[in-house]
Amino acid sequence: MVPRVAYRVKMKLPLFLLVNALSAAAYWQIPLSSESTDSQWAPHRPISRVAVIGAGPAGLQAAAKLVEHNFTVRLFDRAPSPGGNWFYTDETPVREPYPDTPINETAYIPGDLPATHYYKEGEEGISLEDRWKEHWQPRPLWDNLHTNSPAVITELPDVPYTPDTPWVLSNHVIQRHVRAYASFHNLNSNDYPTLSTSPPVTSYSTRVEKLEKIESTHTWRVTVRKLERLPETKEIKAQWWTEEFDGVIIATGPYVSPHVPNIEGIVDWSKVTEAGQYSIYHSQSYRRPERYQNKTILIVGASVSASEIARDIEPYAERIIASVRPHKGGPGGLPLSQLRSFLRFPNGTEFVPEIAHFAPLAENDKGIREGSIHLVNGTVVSGIDEVILATGYIHSNTFLPNFTTDGQPTDLHWTGHWIPDPTLAYTNVRPWTIGRYQSYAFAKVWEGTARLPTQKQMREDYDNGKYHFRGLFGSGPAEALFRQYVAWLNNESLIHGGRFVEPWPLESREVFVYYSDSQWVKGSINLSNFTEFEKLPASAWQSGTAAWDAYVFNDDKW
Ligand SMILES: Cc1cc2nc3c(=O)[nH]c(=O)nc-3n(C[C@H](O)[C@H](O)[C@H](O)COP(=O)(O)OP(=O)(O)OC[C@H]3O[C@@H](n4cnc5c(N)ncnc54)[C@H](O)[C@@H]3O)c2cc1C
Ligand SMILES: NC(=O)c1ccc[n+]([C@@H]2O[C@H](COP(=O)([O-])OP(=O)(O)OC[C@H]3O[C@@H](n4cnc5c(N)ncnc54)[C@H](OP(=O)(O)O)[C@@H]3O)[C@@H](O)[C@H]2O)c1
Ligand SMILES: *[C@@H]1O[C@H](CO)[C@@H](O)[C@H](O)[C@H]1NC(C)=O
Ligand SMILES: *[C@@H]1O[C@H](CO)[C@@H](O)[C@H](O)[C@H]1NC(C)=O
Ligand SMILES: *[C@@H]1O[C@H](CO)[C@@H](O)[C@H](O)[C@H]1NC(C)=O
Ligand SMILES: *[C@@H]1O[C@H](CO)[C@@H](O)[C@H](O)[C@H]1NC(C)=O
Ligand SMILES: *[C@@H]1O[C@H](CO)[C@@H](O)[C@H](O)[C@H]1NC(C)=O
Ligand SMILES: *[C@@H]1O[C@H](CO)[C@@H](O)[C@H](O)[C@H]1NC(C)=O
Ligand SMILES: *[C@@H]1O[C@H](CO)[C@@H](O)[C@H](O)[C@H]1NC(C)=O
Ligand SMILES: *[C@@H]1O[C@H](CO)[C@@H](O)[C@H](O)[C@H]1NC(C)=O
Numbered sequence: 001m002v003p004r005v006a007y008r009v010k011m012k013l014p015l016f017l018l019v020n021a022l023s024a025a026a027y028w029q030i031p032l033s034s035e036s037t038d039s040q041w042a043p044h045r046p047i048s049r050v051a052v053i054g055a056g057p058a059g060l061q062a063a064a065k066l067v068e069h070n071f072t073v074r075l076f077d078r079a080p081s082p083g084g085n086w087f088y089t090d091e092t093p094v095r096e097p098y099p100d101t102p103i104n105e106t107a108y109i110p111g112d113l114p115a116t117h118y119y120k121e122g123e124e125g126i127s128l129e130d131r132w133k134e135h136w137q138p139r140p141l142w143d144n145l146h147t148n149s150p151a152v153i154t155e156l157p158d159v160p161y162t163p164d165t166p167w168v169l170s171n172h173v174i175q176r177h178v179r180a181y182a183s184f185h186n187l188n189s190n191d192y193p194t195l196s197t198s199p200p201v202t203s204y205s206t207r208v209e210k211l212e213k214i215e216s217t218h219t220w221r222v223t224v225r226k227l228e229r230l231p232e233t234k235e236i237k238a239q240w241w242t243e244e245f246d247g248v249i250i251a252t253g254p255y256v257s258p259h260v261p262n263i264e265g266i267v268d269w270s271k272v273t274e275a276g277q278y279s280i281y282h283s284q285s286y287r288r289p290e291r292y293q294n295k296t297i298l299i300v301g302a303s304v305s306a307s308e309i310a311r312d313i314e315p316y317a318e319r320i321i322a323s324v325r326p327h328k329g330g331p332g333g334l335p336l337s338q339l340r341s342f343l344r345f346p347n348g349t350e351f352v353p354e355i356a357h358f359a360p361l362a363e364n365d366k367g368i369r370e371g372s373i374h375l376v377n378g379t380v381v382s383g384i385d386e387v388i389l390a391t392g393y394i395h396s397n398t399f400l401p402n403f404t405t406d407g408q409p410t411d412l413h414w415t416g417h418w419i420p421d422p423t424l425a426y427t428n429v430r431p432w433t434i435g436r437y438q439s440y441a442f443a444k445v446w447e448g449t450a451r452l453p454t455q456k457q458m459r460e461d462y463d464n465g466k467y468h469f470r471g472l473f474g475s476g477p478a479e480a481l482f483r484q485y486v487a488w489l490n491n492e493s494l495i496h497g498g499r500f501v502e503p504w505p506l507e508s509r510e511v512f513v514y515y516s517d518s519q520w521v522k523g524s525i526n527l528s529n530f531t532e533f534e535k536l537p538a539s540a541w542q543s544g545t546a547a548w549d550a551y552v553f554n555d556d557k558w
């Protein structure tokens with residue numbers, strides 16, 4: 001144990017001294033306790049092999065940190081390259097199902113593994129193009145998309161943006177940034193075998209189909225499918241296999257499947273095309289504005305995709321109509337992102353109520369201009385060229401149904417560890433800056449230089465609403481929680497060893513405050529009072545008028 005006095009003294013040091021104490025820890029030969037006690041969780045077996053599922057900003061940071069901490073890491077992503085949501089391509093996803101597919105639908109896995117299959121064009125009625133796209137799912141971004149978060153919170157460590165980078169970033173800039181981070185850590189899709197002598201960490205175009213706990217060995221079995229396009233034979237080679245791990249990190253992102261609203265008549269309208277192009281489609285496949293010249297467009301929804309697509313097409317479109325329903329959040333009004341979106345719709349947007357039903361159409365290949373769209377207030381709208389469903393996403397993790405409710409992670413300790421089995425963890429970088437600290441917690445807890453309380457204690461804390469994990473920011477005084485997270489990590493390092501981490505730089509927070517003040521909260525905080533978050537009464541966080549992070553992180557809306 002650390003001598004009590006030394007411990008107390010160090011905790012009272014100002015931060016810069018505390019950071020210096022990090023190097024001093026080794027010098028002082030602080031004994032590291034490795035035994036687990038009744039008050040702490042300990043894994044059944046040492047954790048050395050770890051799978052990270054997803055190579056977006058969250059998974060890349062987790063994989064890089066675990067590699068640095070000498071774990072044997074495997075990083076799987078269904079996409080052919082790193083970047084996650086930010087791997088923009090002009091390819092559009094396969095058409096979304098009408099109505100939504102149940103999120104519990106599980107993938108086909110051959111009986112005997114490993115297995116290989118060569119898919120041919122049109123096999124099972126599916127084109128090779130669609131099979132490829134269904135596997136990796138092109139991202140729901142458009143060419144001209146810019147961030148709704150400033151660069152200081154949309155940034156990965158080690159590869160800083162250049163000083164002249166604007167606060168608001170184009171998706172192309174972020175894509176390069178995330179790829180640079182992957183390359184810096186030797187995690188890019190072309191880093192093996194040329195640069196690496198050890199077995200590959202990454203496996204791209206590899207989708208996790210199933211995740212099971214093997215109780216007898218206390219390991220996780222991951223079943224994956226990797227697709228490869230064979231240019232010579234024009235076939236797609238599919239390989240299924242399994243690998244076993246001591247720990248697993250789920251970093252599959254928040255926006256897995258597009259959500260199609262369940263509106264009467266929508267399934268029939270979804271079949272309608274005009275000149276080979278669907279007349280109704282989800283915002284996930286929106287890419288460029290030019291072809292909207294002179295068109296009348298109905299956008300369903302009034303959140304970020306809706307307002308930003310409306311702005312993008314506004315210079316071209318003849319008329320933009322937005323169908324908006326009252327926010328289901330109840331009292332307290334709209335979440336901030338939607339308030340902001342309302343302010344950002346182009347002038348001239350016609351707002352109409354929710355759609356009640358789409359009236360039947362005589363033909364399926366002449367577009368929807370003659371069709372009638374019935375609104376809930378009885379008005380009928382017609383003359384629409386195209387309908388864009390900016391109706392959001394469903395969270396789904398079909399490979400591990402029990403981890404989630406509706407695909408949303410539940411039962412997470414505030415570190416991101418899954419309470420029923422802390423050898424499983426979840427990270428989702430909202431905002432990006434937290435991913436660094438989460439990754440640190442995964443590596444430290446699993447190597448034993450940070451300790452979790454017992455599962456019973458974690459469960460009690462969870463049930464009491466203490467530190468609910470919502471990307472670390474979601475409820476309560478989030479700024480305070482963030483600082484506690486960093487303090488906890490460093491406190492654990494003092495006791496159990498390991499490097500200290502620096503908190504988020506104050507100057508970044510100032511930039512963030514300026515940004516959120518102008519973009520989100522419009523005057524509800526300023527530089528003289530932004531450090532006062534912790535002092536705000538709980539009611540201020542709920543009233544919808546107080547500090548930035550209560551708004552920003554509320555409802556996972558960005
Ligand atoms: C249109 C749009 C705009 C956005 N704009 C912003 C913004 O301006 N600012 C901001 O901060 N955030 C924005 N976001 C949120 C975005 O999700 C985050 O910025 C960030 O990408 C989340 O990182 P992540 O690593 O958690 O998940 P993701 O970036 O989504 O990465 C998850 C990865 O997991 C992989 N994966 C999923 N399932 C499997 C599987 N079964 N097997 C293998 N791999 C799998 C996916 O292929 C993907 O690469 C936006 C999201 C959307 C949809
Ligand atoms: N950087 C950018 O510019 C940018 C651009 C796009 C998206 N994003 C991010 O991507 C994420 C997803 O955003 P999103 O806008 O696609 O999804 P979203 O925020 O989930 O919004 C979907 C909207 O559709 C509404 N809706 C659903 N069914 C409807 C119906 N039948 N009629 C009318 N409205 C309906 C929902 O209303 P309810 O609230 O009532 O359910 C909700 O407002 C967010 O995190 C966002 O910040 C960022
Ligand atoms: C990883 O292993 C190397 C080589 O043994 C060692 O120098 C380094 O300190 C280890 N890193 C951590 C974080 O334990
Ligand atoms: C999925 O859920 C639906 C109900 O929502 C149920 O009818 C169906 O049997 C479930 N399928 C599987 C594979 O569990
Ligand atoms: C759009 O309308 C304008 C004005 O009516 C017309 O000059 C132009 O040719 C139209 N463009 C297209 C692409 O239809
Ligand atoms: C709409 O018009 C007002 C007043 O001219 C202007 O202040 C505002 O910026 C405009 N909004 C957009 C989105 O163009
Ligand atoms: C229904 O909504 C439309 C669009 O906002 C409006 O023009 C119309 O007057 C409304 N009808 C009724 C009966 O309120
Ligand atoms: C999921 O939960 C159900 C009911 O709680 C249980 O029967 C089933 O074995 C669980 N499945 C897995 C994969 O843990
Ligand atoms: C530091 O860790 C010790 C031992 O687990 C604990 O008693 C103390 O409350 C922790 N302090 C902080 C600030 O987390
Ligand atoms: C912070 O200052 C602004 C601007 O003076 C003020 O409107 C706001 O109410 C203050 N916020 C808090 C939480 O005190």
Ligand SMILES: *[C@@H]1O[C@H](CO)[C@@H](O)[C@H](O)[C@H]1NC(C)=O
Pocket residue numbers: 526527528529
């Ligand atoms: C910021 O808020 C404080 C407290 O509400 C106020 O006294 C001060 O004038 C504000 N400063 C600016 C620059 O708005």
